Amino acid sequence: MMELGMVGLGRMGANMAQRLARQGHSVIGQDPDPQARRRIEDEGLRSVADLPALVQALAAPRVLWLMVPAGAAVDETLDALLPLLGPGDTIIDGGNSNYRDTTRRARRLEDAGLHFVDCGTSGGVWGLAEGYSMMVGGEAETVERLRPIFEALAPAPDQGWGHVGPVGAGHFTKMVHNGIEYGLMQAYAEGFAILHHKKDFALDLPQVAESWRTGSVVRSWLLDLTARALADDPSMAGLQPWVDDSGEGRWTVAEAIDLDVPAPVITQALIARLQSRDGEAFADRLLAAMRHQFGGHPVKTA
Template sequence: MDIGMVGLGRMGGNMALRLARGGHRVVGFDRAGARGEVAELETVQSLPELVAALPVPRVVWLMVPAGAPVDLTLDQLLPLLQPGDVVVDGGNSNYHDSERRAARCSDAGVHFLDCGTSGGVWGLQEGYSLMIGGEAGAVALLRPVFETLAPAPDRGWGHVGPSGAGHFTKMVHNGIEYGMMQAYAEGFAIMQRKEAMALDLAQVAKIWQHGSVVRSWLLDLAADALEQNPTLEGIAPYVSDSGEGRWTVAEAIELDVSAPVITLSLLERLRSREKDSYADKMLAALRQGFGGHGIRPG
């Protein structure tokens, strides 16, 4: 199958390579130009060239940043497409935006699939977990693509529901990821603080990788990180977020669902960015005020 890939950044480029190595013809376009390994792919210099290079029905897969860049790409892309063509948004868009974009594409006779994509930089070797929302017919048309991108043709991907469902499930997936990461981080911090035990944290992580109920790919990554850098020297205690955790918490509130682990994990990420916490200064002042507790000079 011929696929047009818009966005050849690190993840988009790796996905394009996996498709190409799986026997598909991939034509790529990236405003910043192809980078790194993607240089081995067939690339073009504009969206009109990309569309012209694809047979009908065209399949165009977007891997661009969530938000305005997706809408801008659709503004330029839709006038070039024909009824029956398919657009896939494989980025981390908000599912409300995906519902809106699906309706817009439908008005033009173009199918729109929202594909929540997990796998990160390891997806080229391991395959991607794909959560797909949209029309069943369009999903069936792209089945060979999904089977190639997934870890295996019969697992790691699926049509999860109507338009928006793919990005909705990916949003919740990332919220769960926040909680898992926070639990690992806190657990290893407790062991690191117990200096009297002189624990080898890389060793502990490797033990847990086999047979333990807490084994996971995240634990594998922790074991690798600790083996390479046991003290995590040179890593700033600053944790970014790309939006999905915030959206998950907002959705939980909207649905009256208690989600304290995901919520507190998000708040901890925000807290990690406070180099000079006014709130902590206020806590210290209050403790001195009611209990006479000492204040450390700043």
């Protein structure tokens, strides 16, 4: 069994720490937020408030798993950790970092004698019970040494995770994974919208979703979650029509353009999310005005 520090105890980080501990690994969590630390303390795990205390509590060679927001927070965490760590220590970035940032950070850590592994992690709030899908990038020897951690977090030791390539490959693969997710979600949403608007059939959408969950070629875990959402609120009346994005869909589209790979479904799914946030709907208003100008078509005034 292995010992590691979990840096960042948001919901996913806390759940991962708990799953590792349940598999017999020794986990010490770190987060400056007392409420976040209580998430694992209530489960019998140890936590500390700052990074120096975490590094001091771990035996060398240390393994630290970062679950902090992508971007500047990762660099700030590395800035704080580097003076505290020694040669042979390993840092795993389990967040949704841009793979280009990951390769840059890997070079910096290599110069300091540290090992760096990027782990694209999928599973969300269900990972504690179901296990996580992990796409791991890094040196083969380092990943093999960390195998017990990945096997404990995965749905089964030989399922749901893999060493996909060198440093950066894990986050690149997770980026594309999330781009695919955008397209799948958009297809389900559009299909159920068509069913919803066929008023003369008065379709029972929760029933349709349930019937598709078994035997259908479109069955999936995402459909399972869609069925749960429809069962809770068939009309979706309790939600605002606003769809956020974490950035990985944008990166996927940009990468597709750089590689000359057509990705119309993922691109359109991203655009649909952006359109959902346009409260002014200026473009749609202008389209209506243009139709009125050239064809005298009626418009609806505010």
